[in-house]
Amino acid sequence: MWKSSRSGDEVSTPDKETSAPSSKSIPTASAPSSAAEALRSHSVQSHPTTFVGKLLVVKGELSGNEALVVDGEVEGSITLHGQRLTVRPNGRIRGNIEARHVILQGRVEGDIQASDRVELFRSASFTGDMSTARISIEEGAFFKGKLDIKKPEAALMIATKPRATAAIPVASTSQQGSLLEGAAKKSGKSWYK
Numbered sequence: 001m002w003k004s005s006r007s008g009d010e011v012s013t014p015d016k017e018t019s020a021p022s023s024k025s026i027p028t029a030s031a032p033s034s035a036a037e038a039l040r041s042h043s044v045q046s047h048p049t050t051f052v053g054k055l056l057v058v059k060g061e062l063s064g065n066e067a068l069v070v071d072g073e074v075e076g077s078i079t080l081h082g083q084r085l086t087v088r089p090n091g092r093i094r095g096n097i098e099a100r101h102v103i104l105q106g107r108v109e110g111d112i113q114a115s116d117r118v119e120l121f122r123s124a125s126f127t128g129d130m131s132t133a134r135i136s137i138e139e140g141a142f143f144k145g146k147l148d149i150k151k152p153e154a155a156l157m158i159a160t161k162p163r164a165t166a167a168i169p170v171a172s173t174s175q176q177g178s179l180l181e182g183a184a185k186k187s188g189k190s191w192y193k
Contacts, residue, residue, distance in 0.1 A: 054090050068099075070106070082115070089123045102132075104141075116152065 049067040052058055056072035063079040070091040078085060080099040087093060091106030098113045104124040112118060114132040122140035129145050133152040137143060 052091075077110075087124075096128075 049069055050064070052068070052070045052072045052074060054071045057075070058073070059075045061076045061079070062068070062074065063081070065081050065083060067084045067086070068078065068080055069086045069088065070093060071088040072090070073092045075094045077095045078093065078097045078099070082100045084101040084103065085097060085099040086103040087106040087108060089105045093106070093108045094110060096110045096112075097108065100114065100116045102112055102114045102118045103121075104119065104126060105121045106123070107125040109127045111128045112126070112130045112132070114130075116132070117134040117136070118130060118132045119136045120126060120138060120141040120143060122138045124138075125142040127142075127144045129148070130143075131148040131150060133150055135147065135149070
């Protein structure tokens with residue numbers, strides 16, 4: 001069996017001549033904030049995620065079938081078919097949003113249509129009309145506009161066990177008269193006058 005001679009703390013670094021300059025720095029771990037915890041809790045995904053970085057400005061319509069994280073600026077509508085949109089604290093969106101789940105920590109100016117839920121965190125600023133099945137607003141978030149709470153879509157509702165139903169025979173129209181007459185004879189009352 002092979003065993004590494006290096007300890008887990010050692011990291012090999014390539015020669016400076018062969019390595020390209022890195023444009024990103026790796027952030028160090030800090031005390032967890034509620035926003036960071038929320039992002040971590042939503043990190044398990046079944047679809048890939050696309051990122052709009054801090055220094056990116058996108059002008060135009062965005063649509064797709066992937067989750068989207070906006071840390072930069074978007075000017076235009078965003079349509080994510082059944083997916084999640086996360087707007088980080090540096091993120092700015094000026095346009096309408098249509099998605100399944102919207103997590104808002106940054107600023108949005110436009111309407112939101114979320115088929116499942118919207119979460120506004122403390123750093124969030126939202127101006128516009130919102131239509132969603134569920135909403136969560138953290139203390140300190142800014143919300144200006146109209147809110148429309150709608151019933152969840154059938155596909156998003158949690159499946160519950162159906163009630164046990166017994167088969168009930170239904171009499172045809174010609175049989176209904178004879179059934180009523182039989183019941184009247186048993187009770188001694190006449191249904192017809």
